[in-house]
Amino acid sequence: MREEVRLALPATAAHVRLARLTVASIAAGLGFSLDAIEDLRIAVDELCYLVGAGGRDGSITLRFDIDDDVLVITGEGAARAQPMDARRLSEQILAATVDSYELAGTEGRVVCRVVRRREAT
């Protein structure tokens, strides 16, 4: 089964928790463990930050690609100046909370993609 959920959010700080609520709902539906759901809430929050959440305007888009035992989240937004230490910490957190992540930027846009597989039960 493959399904796709798309979410478009204002890039303002207050809306990031909608992304956390969405990923928690999707991951729970897929049967992810509570620890994995917590990891995904943290990961999607950092993903949002890396693609520009927290600015004054603009928007970010999130796409959740859902398969039987894997969740792929792709976020995209306008590049925003962020302190290097903060970006580094966000990436450290991503690395520890998902199976893999990719971050790429081009022409003022940033795309971040994370993959998390459901543990075998």
Added chain:
Amino acid sequence: MGELPTPVADFALDTSDGTTVLVVTGEIDISTAPRLREHLQQLDAPEVVIDLTAMTFIDSTGLGVLVGAVKRVRENGGNLILRRPSRSTRKVLDISGLASMVTIED
């Protein structure tokens, strides 16, 4: 228009037992971290306890605020204690290195 109406974080100061305790409730993210910073900056006790029992989420921006608080308290010769972090909070404290900079009470 714009802001979500429901507050997702709350802060309360408790000095009833002679110790300065900041009780944090809810979620600390890029939206609420500035309020955490404001509350921490108002504390001038040498030893500060941040009670995380009811804190359900923290991200890198919240961790950044805590790092700033640790540095400030240490510069004044004090100590910062994080009380009862959740398992997921403990995980990001470890990832960030903050766990090694503070006292953690389970």
